[in-house]
Amino acid sequence: MTQTDPPQISVIIPSFNRAWTLAHAIDSVLAQTVAPKEIIVVDDGSTDHTPEVLAAYGNRLRILNQPNQGVSSARNLGIGHSTGEFVALLDSDDQWKPEKLACQADFFKAHPEAMICQTEEIWIRNGVRVNSRKKHKKPSGLIFEPSLHLCLVSPSAVMIRKTLFERKGMFRQDFPVCEDYDFWLRVSMDTPIHLIDAALTVKFGGHADQLSRRHSQDRFRIEAILSLVRSGSLSDDQQKAAKSVLKEKCRIYGNGCARRGKQEEAQTYLALYHELEKGDVK
Template sequence: MSGPLVSVVIPTYNRAALVCEAIDTVLAQTYQNTEIIVIDDGSTDDTTAAVQKYGDRIRYTRRPNAGVNAARNLGIKQARGEYLALLDSDDLWAPYKLELQVALLRYFNDVGFTFSNFLIFKGPTPESDILPITDGLSTWLDHVPGRIEPYRWERSFASIKGMPELQLPTQDFMVSGGDIYAPSLVCPYVLPSASLIRKSALGQLRLPEIIATCGDWEFFARFSKQSGCVYTNISTTYNRSHEDAVRLTRGDPGVRLGRRIAMIDRVWRADKEFYAKLGDKVDEVQRGLLLQAARRDLLSARRGQARAYLKRAASIDTERKSIQESVLRLLASIPGSGWGLRGMRATLNGARELAARVSQQ
């Protein structure tokens, strides 16, 4: 299939074997007009030797470790393509991924990016997983209360006239268009590996390098406001569920909460026009996160930080006081309360486990 050049940017760090699997799925695409840019973010394993087997089929750059978003941005700077695809080194693509998404961006030429659902698998390959999660996006969205509807329109892919004939496993999926800026206040929507970006729509926008765990979340929220997007509920990407040494989700949950609170300040609270319309929602979401962070700090015996979070929560809404918040304030004022709170939690967890065992007998 001829068409515009797609630049595939693969940041990697100490994943010599996995990055080769990711590269192989790019080379196996039904859409072949690609360049593959691998940014080695200071690996200390044998990544350099592992990727040498691909020769001039990839462009390989090794740089001092600066984080995944800095590596992505360097790859974007090097990219020569009309479209950009971000592929994490532990993810894989279905063979039709680029063919479908290039067709979507060529058809919907007024949006900046498209993204899809994804499949989550454990084990060495998607095929080896007996029970893969076929609707990966639901694992992010379904448990989140108060979500905001992101899409202005929805239609079946088969009903779209003028699409080229594509090598897809099915035509039975939905295509939706809209803006995920407001919904992203509540939860992330885009797995970077499942997206395709129109490079000309980026302007000066890049991934924020100061943060890792929320960087792509913030990037796609801002990009959506800037240019709009198209979503397909067919899975084009396989997201590997594992806990290797460099996976970002291994980080301290308290730190991740703090980064999310800061992201809300930086994006939605700082957006005066948005805050004038949906300030109550911004306050509600951020206040909930502040109380979560306070509770976590109390459990970790960080009373000072817990008090700071509780003070910030009170300043956002002075009238709304829950029983939970009152209890947290009381515990934050008592030395050693964190130990007692952890003991109470352990007792409750033990009671639940005992009740579950009894019910099974």
């Protein structure tokens, strides 16, 4: 991409029964100071009035439809059909500031070796702006080890060279939550994730249909780390850090299962904790 080339950006918006907020997300893309090459909305089997919302935009959108299969499947479908050099993901309940895409396009022009960058965020919960906690402060660069503890990358904040998906694979479709945590770990083990220190992504939370309210995130974070530990793809230092975090997550989640009366699940994760204590997990 030269200084005079328009950015070839594909925007991917997966949505399921989000007619009440989807138009706000789409409008924030249409308001960008740099127009994307395409806006792909993947309707993941919505049963509300999503089709009517989308129809109002005419040919300004590419609309893909599938039976309800989850956010990973919807994102992957959109990415697979995209034609831009870059992919920008936007969750259907989030929005962008008007200069978001332009700022990231400028970053890639200035850093042609970069594969992925993200912006800072504004958080709105139940209609009220909230300050992020210190532990959520986003680092920049090779962020694998801090990313083990919690997810430090937001799908709505990133722009990614499409070729990165060819190297790292897609979002795991067997994860109802934490599919992004899993993907960012696979990326960050050897690829810098750069931070643009400007709050250009607006994230909305607190609503009842958020997936994180319905599934245990720790269970899937454990699976993501365990897959990497067993893959043989980590460096010695990364393997040591991953096992340390995995052990702690197994202890916490296993004890939590025991308190909730899920004895079989508790035994599974506490047994894995003891294996890690003894160094038996390869």
